[in-house]
Amino acid sequence: MKSVFFVARLVVFWFFVLLFAAILIAHTPPFEYRDTGSMFVLLIFIALVLVVTSAVSHLRRVRLIAGHIDDSTIGNRQRRQIEIPFEAGEAFDLLDAAVRELPRSEDIESARDSLQIRAKVKRPLTYGRQLGRLDPSTWFGHLRNQIFATVTPGEGIGSVTLVCEPELGAWSDWFRVDDGTNLENAEAITRAITRRIAEKRRNEQMRAQQTEREKERTVARLNLLHAQVEPHFLYNTLASAQYLTRSDPAQADQMLGHLIHYLRHSLPLRDDTLSTLGDELERTRAYLEIMRLRMGPRLSLQLDVPDVLRAMPMPPMMLQTLVENAIKHGLEPKPGGGTIWILARRDDDAVSITVADDGRGFSEAGGGTGIGLKNVRERLRLIYGTDALLSVVGNVPEGVAATITIPMHNDTTSDAS
Numbered sequence: 001m002k003s004v005f006f007v008a009r010l011v012v013f014w015f016f017v018l019l020f021a022a023i024l025i026a027h028t029p030p031f032e033y034r035d036t037g038s039m040f041v042l043l044i045f046i047a048l049v050l051v052v053t054s055a056v057s058h059l060r061r062v063r064l065i066a067g068h069i070d071d072s073t074i075g076n077r078q079r080r081q082i083e084i085p086f087e088a089g090e091a092f093d094l095l096d097a098a099v100r101e102l103p104r105s106e107d108i109e110s111a112r113d114s115l116q117i118r119a120k121v122k123r124p125l126t127y128g129r130q131l132g133r134l135d136p137s138t139w140f141g142h143l144r145n146q147i148f149a150t151v152t153p154g155e156g157i158g159s160v161t162l163v164c165e166p167e168l169g170a171w172s173d174w175f176r177v178d179d180g181t182n183l184e185n186a187e188a189i190t191r192a193i194t195r196r197i198a199e200k201r202r203n204e205q206m207r208a209q210q211t212e213r214e215k216e217r218t219v220a221r222l223n224l225l226h227a228q229v230e231p232h233f234l235y236n237t238l239a240s241a242q243y244l245t246r247s248d249p250a251q252a253d254q255m256l257g258h259l260i261h262y263l264r265h266s267l268p269l270r271d272d273t274l275s276t277l278g279d280e281l282e283r284t285r286a287y288l289e290i291m292r293l294r295m296g297p298r299l300s301l302q303l304d305v306p307d308v309l310r311a312m313p314m315p316p317m318m319l320q321t322l323v324e325n326a327i328k329h330g331l332e333p334k335p336g337g338g339t340i341w342i343l344a345r346r347d348d349d350a351v352s353i354t355v356a357d358d359g360r361g362f363s364e365a366g367g368g369t370g371i372g373l374k375n376v377r378e379r380l381r382l383i384y385g386t387d388a389l390l391s392v393v394g395n396v397p398e399g400v401a402a403t404i405t406i407p408m409h410n411d412t413t414s415d416a417s
Contacts, residue, residue: 006074007055013174014051018044058177061126065180065187076178077165078186082193084151084158086200088115091158092151098192099147102185115151115158120144120167126179143167145182147189162189234259237290244293255293262286274383277344277353278310280319284342287320291327298337299327305344312351314406315383318376322355322402325372330359330399338399349408356401361394373402380404 022040059069066073084091092115100108104122111117123145144167152159164182166172237259244252262283275283281303292299323340331338338358345352373392380388389405 002071002074003059003069006059007052010051010055010175010177011048014048015044017175018047054177057126058179061180062183065183073180073183076173076176076182077163077170078182079164080160080162080186080190082160082162082190084160084193084197085156086158086197087156088151088153088158091160092117094193094196095149095151095160095162095189098189098196099149101192102147102188105147115153117147117149119147121147121181121185123178123181126181145178145185147185149189160193162186164189240290240294251293255290258286258289258293262290273316274313275316276310277305277312277314277319277351280314280316281305281310281342283316284320284323287323288340295327295332295337299331300337300339302339302341305342306346309344309346309351312408314353314404315379318379318404319353319355321372321376322404325402326355326357326359326400330357330361334359346408347405350405351408352403352405354401354403356395356399358395358397358399361399376404380406 022044025040059074062073063069072078084094086094089112092112096110096112096117099105099110099117099119102119102121104124105119106122107118107120109116109118121144123143146165146167148163148165150161152161164186166176166178166182237255241252241255241259244255285301285303288299288301319342323342326340331340341354341356343354343356345354373390377390380390384406387407390402391405392400392402395401
């Protein structure tokens with residue numbers, strides 16, 4: 001019924017226009033003195049047949065494009081409301097790109113500040129020039145279509161109002177059809193926007209998945225590196241305690257007490273969780289107390305860490321790794337032992353933590369350059385990127401000084417002297 005009413009409406013309006021034109025012509029010399037009634041009737045009939053042909057072609061093409069015919073598809077003027085799940089500026093960029101990629105678009109006016117786009121679109125000859133000048137849809141000229149689009153900002157979304165219509169005024173809809181070209185333009189722009197949204201979502205998901213995979217790989221590498229740090233110390237301590245239970249039970253009891261204190265500051269942490277400088281100091285002191293029982297008076301400790309820095313976050317086990325390295329490569333091989341210094345200083349937005357010893361230094365091959373320091377460097381890179389640094393230099397007059405420099409945490413607000 002909608003199709004019949006649409007065709008009938010066009011026929012009726014064309015009939016009255018042609019009839020009015022025929023009456024005017026019939027009363028205009030030299031036609032007023034001739035019998036032209038039959039000729040005008042024939043011309044009107046032929047014109048109406050052409051109008052019906054053009055209207056039916058329009059309806060068939062609309063059905064091909066939309067798959068159905070109703071009030072929203074049959075008209076020459078198409079309106080769409082599209083919700084884009086991005087902020088208004090990004091939504092405007094998507095809309096602008098979709099309009100510019102539309103075939104035969106020209107005279108594009110894009111105003112990003114006001115979030116408006118205007119464009120003209122050449123109307124294609126959908127079925128060639130089969131009727132030529134006899135096609136009633138071209139009697140007012142082969143017009144262009146036009147596009148007007150605006151973006152309305154919302155809460156995290158941009159609401160697009162899209163209007164596709166003939167370049168001529170609305171009165172022309174009573175006399176001519178657009179062969180579904182504005183419906184085609186509206187559908188094409190809507191598809192382009194939908195495709196771009198889907199593509200952007202896919203890219204975001206791919207980036208999120210890639211970031212998650214990188215995070216998982218980083219955590220796995222940190223877990224592996226962390227796992228390389230702790231076991232050998234625990235094994236050695238338990239072996240020493242087992243030996244002391246037979247030779248010196250009291251000293252074995254002290255060693256196990258220090259081990260319990262050490263584990264108390266170790267076990268609650270996950271491998272990917274930052275500790276604090278204060279907790280690391282407690283863990284390291286427990287470790288050094290255990291080493292005192294093994295080395296006796298050959299090992300001494302000097303500690304200089306301001307209280308204000310003890311709450312600063314830092315990766316677990318790094319401080320102890322430097323201390324272990326100093327004992328293993330510096331003090332244990334030295335007959336008289338020596339001293340370990342642990343110092344911390346703040347410099348602007350970074351904190352430097354130094355572990356120094358007066359042991360054998362770099363004289364021993366491989367001293368201070370083994371897997372422990374490589375482990376520390378790798379973990380610093382994974383956690384801080386290029387913002388952290390490990391430097392190892394010779395101490396004066398002898399020994400080695402290893403310094404970790406890491407970014408200052410925002411929660412630490414006081415300056416250290």
